[in-house]
Amino acid sequence: xxxxxxxxxxxxxxLIGFSSCSGEPPPPEGSLSPERILLVxxxxxxxxxxxPPKRILSLVPSATEIIVAxxxxxxxxxxxxxxxxxxxxxxxxxxxxxxxxxERIISLRPDLVIRFRGESDPATPQQLDARGIAHIAIRxxxxxxxxxxxxxxxxAVAAPEQAxxxxxxxxxxxxxxxxxxxxxxxxxVVFLGGDPPSVAGPDTFLHELILLAGGENAFADxxxxxxxxxxxxxxxxxxxxxxxxxxxxVPQALRRIxxxxxxxxxxxxxxxxxxxxxxLGAMLHPERFQ
Amino acid sequence: xSQGRKAISTYxxxxxxxLGTWFLAVRFGAVALSGREFLxxxxxxxxxxxxxxxxxxxVPRALMASxxxxxxAMSGASFQALLRNPLAEPxxxxxxxxAASGAVLVLAAGWMSVTSFALPIAAFGGAAVAIALVxxxxxxxDRRMDVRVLLLAGVVxxxxxxxxxxxxxxxxxxxxxxxxxxxxxGSLSGSTWWTVTVVAAYTxxxxxxxVALARPLNLMSVGDETAGYLGADVEKxxxxxxxxxxxxxxxxxxxxxxxxFVGLVVPHTVRxxxxxxxxxxxxxxxxxxxxxxxxxxxxxxxVIAPAEIPVGVVTAxxxxxxxxxxxxxxxxx
Amino acid sequence: xxxxxxxxxxxxxxxxxxxTGVSICVPAGSLYAVLGPNGSGKSTLIRALLGSxxxxxxxxxxxxxxxxSWSRRALARSVGVVTQAESLTFPISxxxxxxxxxxxxxxxxxxxxxxxxxxxxxxxTLCDALHLTDRDASSLSGGEIQRVRxxxxxxxxxxxxxxxxxxxxxxxxxEMGILGLLRDSADAGLAIILVTHQLELASQFADRLLLxxxxxxxxxxxxxxxxxxxxxREVYGWPIAVRKDPVTQxxxxxxxxxxxxxxxxxxxxxxxxxx
Numbered sequence: 056x057x058x059x060x061x062x063x064x065x066x067x068x069x070l071i072g073f074s075s076c077s078g079e080p081p082p083p084e085g086s087l088s089p090e091r092i093l094l095v096x097x098x099x100x101x102x103x104x105x106x107p108p109k110r111i112l113s114l115v116p117s118a119t120e121i122i123v124a125x126x127x128x129x130x131x132x133x134x135x136x137x138x139x140x141x142x143x144x145x146x147x148x149x150x151x152x153x154x155x156x157x158e159r160i161i162s163l164r165p166d167l168v169i170r171f172r173g174e175s176d177p178a179t180p181q182q183l184d185a186r187g188i189a190h191i192a193i194r195x196x197x198x199x200x201x202x203x204x205x206x207x208x209x210x211a212v213a214a215p216e217q218a219x220x221x222x223x224x225x226x227x228x229x230x231x232x233x234x235x236x237x238x239x240x241x242x243x244v245v246f247l248g249g250d251p252p253s254v255a256g257p258d259t260f261l262h263e264l265i266l267l268a269g270g271e272n273a274f275a276d277x278x279x280x281x282x283x284x285x286x287x288x289x290x291x292x293x294x295x296x297x298x299x300x301x302x303x304x305v306p307q308a309l310r311r312i313x314x315x316x317x318x319x320x321x322x323x324x325x326x327x328x329x330x331x332x333x334x335l336g337a338m339l340h341p342e343r344f345q
Numbered sequence: 346x347s348q349g350r351k352a353i354s355t356y357x358x359x360x361x362x363x364l365g366t367w368f369l370a371v372r373f374g375a376v377a378l379s380g381r382e383f384l385x386x387x388x389x390x391x392x393x394x395x396x397x398x399x400x401x402x403x404v405p406r407a408l409m410a411s412x413x414x415x416x417x418a419m420s421g422a423s424f425q426a427l428l429r430n431p432l433a434e435p436x437x438x439x440x441x442x443x444a445a446s447g448a449v450l451v452l453a454a455g456w457m458s459v460t461s462f463a464l465p466i467a468a469f470g471g472a473a474v475a476i477a478l479v480x481x482x483x484x485x486x487d488r489r490m491d492v493r494v495l496l497l498a499g500v501v502x503x504x505x506x507x508x509x510x511x512x513x514x515x516x517x518x519x520x521x522x523x524x525x526x527x528x529x530x531g532s533l534s535g536s537t538w539w540t541v542t543v544v545a546a547y548t549x550x551x552x553x554x555x556v557a558l559a560r561p562l563n564l565m566s567v568g569d570e571t572a573g574y575l576g577a578d579v580e581k582x583x584x585x586x587x588x589x590x591x592x593x594x595x596x597x598x599x600x601x602x603x604x605x606f607v608g609l610v611v612p613h614t615v616r617x618x619x620x621x622x623x624x625x626x627x628x629x630x631x632x633x634x635x636x637x638x639x640x641x642x643x644x645x646x647x648v649i650a651p652a653e654i655p656v657g658v659v660t661a662x663x664x665x666x667x668x669x670x671x672x673x674x675x676x677x678x
Numbered sequence: 679x680x681x682x683x684x685x686x687x688x689x690x691x692x693x694x695x696x697x698t699g700v701s702i703c704v705p706a707g708s709l710y711a712v713l714g715p716n717g718s719g720k721s722t723l724i725r726a727l728l729g730s731x732x733x734x735x736x737x738x739x740x741x742x743x744x745x746x747s748w749s750r751r752a753l754a755r756s757v758g759v760v761t762q763a764e765s766l767t768f769p770i771s772x773x774x775x776x777x778x779x780x781x782x783x784x785x786x787x788x789x790x791x792x793x794x795x796x797x798x799x800x801x802x803t804l805c806d807a808l809h810l811t812d813r814d815a816s817s818l819s820g821g822e823i824q825r826v827r828x829x830x831x832x833x834x835x836x837x838x839x840x841x842x843x844x845x846x847x848x849x850x851x852x853e854m855g856i857l858g859l860l861r862d863s864a865d866a867g868l869a870i871i872l873v874t875h876q877l878e879l880a881s882q883f884a885d886r887l888l889l890x891x892x893x894x895x896x897x898x899x900x901x902x903x904x905x906x907x908x909x910x911r912e913v914y915g916w917p918i919a920v921r922k923d924p925v926t927q928x929x930x931x932x933x934x935x936x937x938x939x940x941x942x943x944x945x946x947x948x949x950x951x952x953x
Contacts, residue, residue, distance in 0.1 A: 136652065150651035153520075154527070156375040157402055157534065159651045161394045175520035177457040177464060178535035185537060186397060280518065429767040557786040564778060568764040573730060575834075576754030576782035621768040 096191035108167035117325035228329025236269025242295035268335035370407035409536035414638025415631035421608025434609035435594035438499035442506030447471025472595035530655030531604035559623035679869030685736035711880035714890035754782035758831030779833030801832035820847035
């Protein structure tokens with residue numbers, strides 16, 4: 056009998072010992088910090104940060120750009136292989152934005168990770184949850200997304216005024232572009248990418264840019280975001296202009312239509328939305344943008 | 346006797362190879378740790394990042410690689426005996442196609458947000474559908490699991506699922522396609538203690554079952570009729586062995602994607618070393634497969650760190666020349 | 679040991695049954711030869727006796743127990759079977775191949791014991807295959823592999839042997855050796871069923887013969903009962919002379935030499951006509 060109780064006592068001590076090794080003790084009640092930040096990300100998930108983050112890892116290049124533009128480069132502790140901004144090249148890389156190296160992430164000890172919303176990389180959020188690392192998901196798909204993300208990140212880094220002024224600057228530039236193309240006839244434009252060529256449909260960023268730049272998307276009735284389209288259909292719609300990224304081959308039959316090569320930076324929504332709209336505007340209405 | 350001593354030394358050799366591989370897999374990774382930091386990570390408890398890296402990332406990953414690699418090798422050896430075909434491997438009966446279809450469907454439909462287990466469940470479900478189709482065809486004819494019927498059914502079912510995958514991907518968005526392709530090339534990066542436990546719960550009992558079927562599998566290698574006359578309950582052995590091998594293969598695929606080549610090459614390599622007796626072939630294949638995949642995964646995640654090569658690519662690039670060299674040596678002797 | 683009554687065995691309803699009304703009784707300590715032309719049902723009979731084929735009607739019992747009630751392992755401990763052919767997928771040593779004969783005596787996790795090693799050794803010696811022990815079975819000649827497979831059946835230490843043309847690839851020395859071995863084994867108490875084409879040797883070594891023709895029994899009994907010219911001519915469709923040496927009592931079977939083409943005597947055409 057004595058043996059059993061001795062073993063039980065020993066067992067209890069071990070259990071207590073192990074459980075106390077597992078992490079920091081919970082905060083005492085009633086000490087919720089006034090610096091608490093509540094974020095609602097693009098997946099409509101509420102993330103509560105007890106204090107403004109001091110070590111941020113952004114897996115989304117456009118978010119990195121935004122944070123730098125908000126003047127908080129000092130909070131960034133890492134980058135991805137796809138971050139091309141000179142100012143962040145000195146930071147250690149964690150690999151790709153999708154499927155980054157978990158080991159590298161852990162070694163950087165971030166208290167906030169910014170990642171892509173969506174199904175492309177299901178493992179990363181699960182791993183981050185398992186380590187108790189806060190993360191927010193963003194999806195910079197459209198122009199309005201950019202504005203919202205600037206606001207979200209502004210709250211996250213406690214720089215709301217800079218966020219507001221950044222948003223205002225973008226709004227101003229977009230409005231300016233719209234004003235400059237006012238009253239022009241809208242050329243029929245198709246955005247072509249990939250091989251076999253896929254076109255951009257409605258609800259895409261490129262569709263919005265085309266509209267902002269004073270054009271009309273010849274495939275505004277497409278049933279998908281991007282879809283491969285036969286060359287015949289493109290010819291049938293009698294497009295006035297083809298926009299295509301640098302380096303994409305254009306099918307022979309379409310070469311008689313004016314082709315404009317679009318720099319790759321224009322293709323993804325980010326803080327340079329205004330400049331992108333201006334570039335496209337100059338392609339569609341060169342006479343208005345001298 | 347020399348046979349016994351040879352067996353023991355082979356077990357010791359391969360066992361130490363596996364232990365060595367485990368050590369390397371835990372010591373090295375995308376983050377370089379000095380020897381001191383490594384030892385510190387092992388000894389210190391708590392949420393120190395180095396400890397998390399070693400104990401919560403590398404150790405489960407090495408265990409998962411061992412379980413999946415060993416399971417695939419054992420499953421491959423078993424299929425080679427049952428189908429009496431040296432080219433048989435765990436996916437020969439359409440399991441990889443079925444699992445990939447399930448996974449791609451989940452990825453394309455965006456069901457990952459429902460539960461983190463949606464992907465493995467769907468992949469396992471797809472594999473189960475493939476298994477059911479193939480064995481359904483084989484059992485419906487009067488032939489009762491005839492080898493040729495199984496092989497043909499496997500090829501056809503595999504082709505069908507490949508077409509399903511192609512259809513889904515042709516209508517899917519770019520991120521889905523990327524995820525699907527990467528999944529189909531295999532990756533151990535999502536391994537956690539929890540997934541390791543689940544895979545172990547499948548793999549260990551089923552592996553024991555296969556080892557118990559070692560002698561009947563020896564008999565099956567020389568023909569169903571002879572096996573029956575030498576005491577094997579042929580149909581029962583077939584049901585158990587096909588079932589066990591399929592479950593191991595499906596459980597592996599469900600969590601880590603399609604890792605090819607391990608199930609084909611490891612049994613042949615072990616057979617060249619120790620002969621075709623399944624009593625030694627099966628356990629040694631498990632150990633060798635475990636070591637091989639753990640090592641391949643180590644290479645996959647360190648060579649171009651922090652990016653990772655899909656582990657299926659590494660198993661092919663490393664395994665092919667090694668196996669060819671071994672084959673040439675055995676043909677010469 | 680083997681007792682079969684009125685067997686009717688078919689391979690499906692579309693074709694006529696492979697065996698009709700066949701009865702055979704093979705007691706312990708006897709050597710029974712099963713003869714007949716190709717397609718007469720010899721292999722079918724073997725499979726039916728061993729419980730591998732479902733019976734349409736009839737009863738087969740082995741050692742008094744219906745064959746369907748035997749577990750495969752128990753049957754394998756009692757009956758050694760040598761089939762006509764088998765396939766080898768992977769390189770395997772002769773010793774490992776013969777060792778399979780001991781499997782019915784071993785549990786799933788049991789290792790080989792001394793008694794098993796002895797049985798294997800002895801079986802290889804009896805079949806003159808001891809020198810082949812470490813060879814790769816797929817490198818052996820047809821005759822060598824056949825002896826190895828007979829050795830495997832012997833390694834089972836069975837009480838009965840069923841062999842389907844076991845001497846087909848063997849040279850004279852080995853053929854006589856194996857048949858002598860079978861005769862000795864029968865004398866020692868085994869029940870042996872031997873399917874063979876060798877009419878002479880069957881008459882020499884077997885106690886009783888069974889001659890099948892198109893699935894039914896054409897003749898059964900001792901060599902003198904079965905091997906007479908008219909029966910053989912009818913069954914084999916070829917004139918065969920049967921002579922008994924008055925001194926040694928050995929029967930010699932001599933098929934007639936090939937006839938000129940397209941010449942058929944009237945009596946032969948009437949007997950060969952109804953097939």
